Amino acid sequence: MIKQILFAVSLLVTLGVFAYTTKKLIALFKLTKPAFPIVDIGERINVMLKVAFGQTKIMRKPVIGFMHALVWWGFLVILVGSIEMLIDGLAGTERVLGFLGIVYNIIFGFGDVFAFLIAILVAAFLFRRIAMNVKRFGGVEMKHKSHIDANIALTIILLLMVTLMGMNAFYILDAQNHGHEVVGVYPVGAIIATWFSGMSVHSVHILHEINWWGHILGIFFFANYLPYSKHFHVFMSVPNVFLSNLNPLGKMTNMDNITKEVKMMLDPEAAFEEPAEDEAIERFGVMDVEDVTWKNYMDSLACTQCGRCTSVCPANLTGKLLSPRKIVMNVRERMKEKGPEMVANGKEWTDNKALLGDYITKEELWACTTCNACAQECPININQPAIILDMRRYIVMEESAAPGELNSIFSNIENNGAPWQFAQDDRMLWADDLTMNAPAK
Amino acid sequence: METTQIKVEVPVMADLFAKGEKPEYLFWVGSAGAFDDRYKKVTQAFVKVLTHLNVSYAVLGTEESSSGDVARRAGNEMLFQMQALMNIELMDGYEVTKIITCDPHVYNTFKNEYTDYGAKFEVIHHSQFLQNLIDEGKLKLDSDVFKGQKITYHDPCYLGRANGEYNAPRKVLGAIPSSLVEMKRNKSFALCCGAGGGQMFKEAEKGDKEIFIERTEDVLETGADIVATACPYCMVMMTDGLKYTNKEEDVKNYDIAELVAMALKL
Numbered sequence: 001m002i003k004q005i006l007f008a009v010s011l012l013v014t015l016g017v018f019a020y021t022t023k024k025l026i027a028l029f030k031l032t033k034p035a036f037p038i039v040d041i042g043e044r045i046n047v048m049l050k051v052a053f054g055q056t057k058i059m060r061k062p063v064i065g066f067m068h069a070l071v072w073w074g075f076l077v078i079l080v081g082s083i084e085m086l087i088d089g090l091a092g093t094e095r096v097l098g099f100l101g102i103v104y105n106i107i108f109g110f111g112d113v114f115a116f117l118i119a120i121l122v123a124a125f126l127f128r129r130i131a132m133n134v135k136r137f138g139g140v141e142m143k144h145k146s147h148i149d150a151n152i153a154l155t156i157i158l159l160l161m162v163t164l165m166g167m168n169a170f171y172i173l174d175a176q177n178h179g180h181e182v183v184g185v186y187p188v189g190a191i192i193a194t195w196f197s198g199m200s201v202h203s204v205h206i207l208h209e210i211n212w213w214g215h216i217l218g219i220f221f222f223a224n225y226l227p228y229s230k231h232f233h234v235f236m237s238v239p240n241v242f243l244s245n246l247n248p249l250g251k252m253t254n255m256d257n258i259t260k261e262v263k264m265m266l267d268p269e270a271a272f273e274e275p276a277e278d279e280a281i282e283r284f285g286v287m288d289v290e291d292v293t294w295k296n297y298m299d300s301l302a303c304t305q306c307g308r309c310t311s312v313c314p315a316n317l318t319g320k321l322l323s324p325r326k327i328v329m330n331v332r333e334r335m336k337e338k339g340p341e342m343v344a345n346g347k348e349w350t351d352n353k354a355l356l357g358d359y360i361t362k363e364e365l366w367a368c369t370t371c372n373a374c375a376q377e378c379p380i381n382i383n384q385p386a387i388i389l390d391m392r393r394y395i396v397m398e399e400s401a402a403p404g405e406l407n408s409i410f411s412n413i414e415n416n417g418a419p420w421q422f423a424q425d426d427r428m429l430w431a432d433d434l435t436m437n438a439p440a441k
Numbered sequence: 442m443e444t445t446q447i448k449v450e451v452p453v454m455a456d457l458f459a460k461g462e463k464p465e466y467l468f469w470v471g472s473a474g475a476f477d478d479r480y481k482k483v484t485q486a487f488v489k490v491l492t493h494l495n496v497s498y499a500v501l502g503t504e505e506s507s508s509g510d511v512a513r514r515a516g517n518e519m520l521f522q523m524q525a526l527m528n529i530e531l532m533d534g535y536e537v538t539k540i541i542t543c544d545p546h547v548y549n550t551f552k553n554e555y556t557d558y559g560a561k562f563e564v565i566h567h568s569q570f571l572q573n574l575i576d577e578g579k580l581k582l583d584s585d586v587f588k589g590q591k592i593t594y595h596d597p598c599y600l601g602r603a604n605g606e607y608n609a610p611r612k613v614l615g616a617i618p619s620s621l622v623e624m625k626r627n628k629s630f631a632l633c634c635g636a637g638g639g640q641m642f643k644e645a646e647k648g649d650k651e652i653f654i655e656r657t658e659d660v661l662e663t664g665a666d667i668v669a670t671a672c673p674y675c676m677v678m679m680t681d682g683l684k685y686t687n688k689e690e691d692v693k694n695y696d697i698a699e700l701v702a703m704a705l706k707l
Binding site for chain 2: 060247248249250251252254255258259261262263265266284285312314315317318319320321322363366367368369370371372373375376389392393394395396397402403405406408409410413414417418419420422424425426427428429430431433434435436437438439440
């Protein structure tokens with residue numbers, strides 16, 4: 001009974017902290033702009049099954065991608081075990097889902113094997129991060145803190161897997177000691193159990209309890225650590241894929257407020273018919289974090305800083321400042337800095353800083369070729385160019401501060417309908433005196 | 442076969458309309474196709490192919506204007522939308538239903554973005570148009586012009602990643618007797634030529650290399666004799682890259698429309 005009470009209390013604390021975090025996050029999301037209506041649910045589910053559950057995009061790097069996929073699929077199987085532990089902890093039962101019989105044996109047998117696999121893979125990931133010089137884990141945006149964060153997340157996962165295997169092994173021994181039937185099949189646990197076969201009944205029991213509690217409390221801690229870590233990815237990536245941009249990568253979002261203005265300019269009568277609305281003048285494009293859409297912000301929360309985007313960015317590959325990962329990380333950092341202040345002190349609150357300028361420089365923004373290699377590469381469908389282009393829109397339409405050469409093409413297009421300074425009347429010169437071979441008659 | 446030189450008459454939409462005729466396709470030449478000296482040759486080659494195949498088409502001629510793609514990607518949404526609305530009005534006036542263009546940027550903005558303002562055209566990239574004709578057996582390219590030559594194809598971002606069209610240009614090239622080699626970065630993995638998003642018209646930001654040189658090195662690595670492109674920006678960048686690496690004598694850069702016209706000996 002004491003165990004149940006302790007469990008219930010720790011679960012309540014966990015949920016309480018999580019609810020607090022969620023409430024704060026919702027307040028931050030409320031600061032953002034609309035993105036798109038969430039329709040086409042069927043297509044969204046399809047994309048989610050393929051990209052999130054099927055791991056299709058991360059496998060563009062087949063070896064490391066498959067390793068990640070194993071960790072993810074393993075996580076899904078092990079999740080069933082975590083749910084069982086919740087019930088067991090609250091109800092004071094043991095292996096309560098055991099009534100599932102063969103299904104239980106399969107799920108928990110795989111879970112046990114996956115725990116071992118994941119432990120090995122995560123250890124390899126840690127080794128890779130610490131000892132191997134993987135280029136995409138570097139870059140200006142990857143500060144000491146980012147590396148520590150990644151290593152903490154991996155270490156926690158490793159500990160969770162070790163306690164899971166320990167729990168299974170000592171469960172087998174404990175059950176045998178008490179003459180109970182072992183519920184479930186634990187291939188790895190069984191091997192580990194043989195190493196401890198000579199251990200006293202009491203020690204086995206204690207070790208089972210330690211691993212059991214260590215595992216579940218580890219999960220409770222991890223769940224509340226994640227929202228403050230780049231590893232929030234664990235929660236956010238599946239929803240982020242579900243809420244993917246379903247348009248072709250080449251399509252830019254339309255600015256409806258501009259469409260209204262342009263239509264008025266082209267048809268003055270429309271302006272006359274439609275009385276001006278007394279709404280606050282909207283800012284064109286993105287200057288600061290309150291101008292981004294909820295999807296841009298969600299992208300930033302889902303990003304786990306893997307750097308696949310930056311590793312394929314032509315600008316970054318050729319030594320320019322632009323790094324798509326940095327753009328995404330900056331959105332989250334700036335929201336973390338400014339968002340809570342805006343929530344507390346009102347939307348007018350300012351620290352005289354902005355996403356544009358203090359976090360992201362124009363030099364970075366103007367280096368983008370809009371090639372969409374970053375968006376194509378992102379394993380969870382983050383749309384990096386969308387943020388870059390919306391910031392360009394602000395620079396051009398609010399500040400009129402495009403690079404000189406681009407201002408020239410704007411005036412050329414306005415004046416003669418082409419980016420070059422050629423007269424529109426010369427558009428057919430290429431066809432003059434054009435001849436070709438044809439069969440002789 | 443005996444051949445003779447004929448003058449290519451390029452039909453202009455306004456003239457046809459005045460005569461009460463309506464062509465099946467509008468060929469959108471694009472600003473690069475009309476003004477860039479190198480790309481004008483592509484426009485000419487494609488028009489020769491259209492003429493050779495007796496395609497019912499017309500161009501807008503001096504009525505054509507910028508699609509606005511580059512303005513939009515350079516942040517000038519206002520200018521883009523002005524261009525878009527004017528272009529749509531013009532094309533609606535001519536009851537245009539099908540558009541062919543050699544420019545993937547025009548293709549993308551017409552197909553995906555003009556629709557936000559009510560445009561209902563079918564937009565066809567010239568690689569897709571040519572592929573269809575090959576599939577239907579109307580275009581036969583079994584000539585020996587490129588026999589024994591190695592061709593590599595550079596994917597334009599706005600045809601490839603932006604719109605998922607990787608096959609049509611490859612099918613067209615595959616129909617020309619020659620050998621096709623892939624660069625190490627191809628299809629959705631292809632490296633940008635460096636000219637999109639307004640870069641074509643400005644100095645690159647400070648870095649340690651030009652993007653077009655990085656891409657040209659991919660081309661050179663294949664040992665290809667010809668790098669085929671299907672975009673005016675890519676054409677300019679690849680041409681510059683070959684010049685810069687002093688390979689312009691060894692490796693030629695052609696648009697797929699030019700390769701088709703050459704294979705047809707037009």
